[in-house]
Amino acid sequence: MVKVGIVGLTGCSGCQCEILNCQDALLKLLTLVDFALFPLAKDGEFDGELDLLFVEGSVSTFLDKEKLLKLREKAKILVAVGSCACYGGVQAQRNDEAELEQMIREVYGKWELPFELFKPSPLSDFVEVDYFLPGCPVDKKQFVYTVASLLNGVKPFFPKLPVCHECKLSENECLLLKGVPCQGPVSYAGCGAPCTAKGVGCQGCRGDCDFPNHQEMLSLLTQRGLSYEDAVKFLKVFRGNSFKVRGLNEKGA
């Protein structure tokens, strides 16, 4: 039987909960795979080889790092689940604005700690990641589709279309046109645009779409009342340290 592992590093466990919410799919999966390692849902240790490993959370402590490196050795396929694992998550949004020492002093009141900490980082800073499933939390349908594809030897297909694609095809009124800040035009679709359907601008939780035009996005956000600095911070919430303003003057743009 295919051995599957689902583990969390530094994060809120929301993505693992979302996986547990895939009830119908999980029932079917129980007859097809062995959830060998799933500490959130199952007691017991497992130290063997894994065919499929899903990792949630960012790498923020030496424990995260050790766990990740060890599991990577044992896993044939590693999938980063959720925006923390893919990009570092919301906890990484100001990584470029302060030194680690400054952050640690702010949080713990001192610099000397009995263990090693890092700036929250994506898995790919430490190990090779085979597939990325961003989202805060991960989208249930995309999770099931990924599992179904990988179990059957098919490469899952994720075109990095902008959120506007799903928003417009759901026939939502455009929030940007109504003056509401929305990151849809530069963000990676796949969520089904639930935020804009409820009148909340896209927060970009799934990161960048292909060749995003950040330059124009920033100017549209400033025209909707945000200062340039706030507009940049808005885009950085989920894009974390990987964020840099991209526009027309680079390859593919």
Add this chain to the structure above:
Amino acid sequence: MEFHIDRAKVLPKANLWELLEGLKKRYKLIAPVKEGEKFAFREISDVSSVELNYTRTILPPKKFLLPYRRERFSYDPETMEFKSSFKAEEQVIFGIHSCDLHGISILDSIHLKENPDPRYLEVRRKTILIGISCFPDEYCFCLSTGTAFPDGANWDLFLTDVGPDYFVSIGSPKGDEIVLTFKHLFREIEKEDLELYKRSTAKKKRAFNEENLPDLERISQLIELEYDSPVWEEEAKRCLGCGTCTNTCPTCFCYTSVDVPDLTGKEVKRIEFITSCQYPYYSLVAGEHYFKPTRTSRFRHRYYHKFVGYPYQIEKLGCVGCGRCTAECPAGISMVKTIKRLRGVDEKELREVTE
């Protein structure tokens, strides 16, 4: 028996609701409704929700002919047995504006001329199209594209508001059948009705503001000659590549497909979904090569297809002047303005010179 199709009838406005009720009993009835500040074509359960005065819906009625996400077939990868769950329903789409009827006629040419798509054909056979007259807002330019009034033979009935009544043009035998079925609701046209009809046509023409209309004279040639114009890059700079302009367009037809297996791997569904030439992914081929590698090339591509490509394919422009691509563009990019800039003539100046 003499074969005879009436060309037009009059429907007193008060009778419209009974007509809609009657249609709803017989078919799946689709019509525009108001939701918040927007309009959308929806399946109707209560005819009083049908909106008769609207400017434009976000998505064109195309979505009821070609769903944005559709299953082509499913198969068992072991036995290679194919199944299709496709089923077309008898439907009436009511309240379509002239531009969107022309849009459907373009889709008909695309999907039925060469290599007819049997599924599209079946949907079209089972669909009755009933149009309604409208007045332009600042984004409409159907007068320039020659689509301000219904034409051709792809629609069934067209209702023109002439005051107390609708002047009902009959476009097909199916339309004639509807009039016959509900003949107690219609009356014969009289000379005055014809006068009113002509007047309403003239009134619509006068409602356009020339500032909002592009000059589409020899547009294919213009676009081709201006291939290297700096206007493309200047406009593309603001383009987000969000795909809204093609996703809302009544004539765009591009789609992509992906095979989605179920967990057991026993059933694979081929899912087709609409895509846009404004996405880099659209032109991505093996080896990470992009046929349209720059934003400028993707931006220009849409204008090329609309004004050069479609004329080659179907001998019609690919734009019906509905204004959606401009009204919905989050970056405020205007098709009419781009065309005016490409022409490079300050029209006001020109008018002054010639006057």
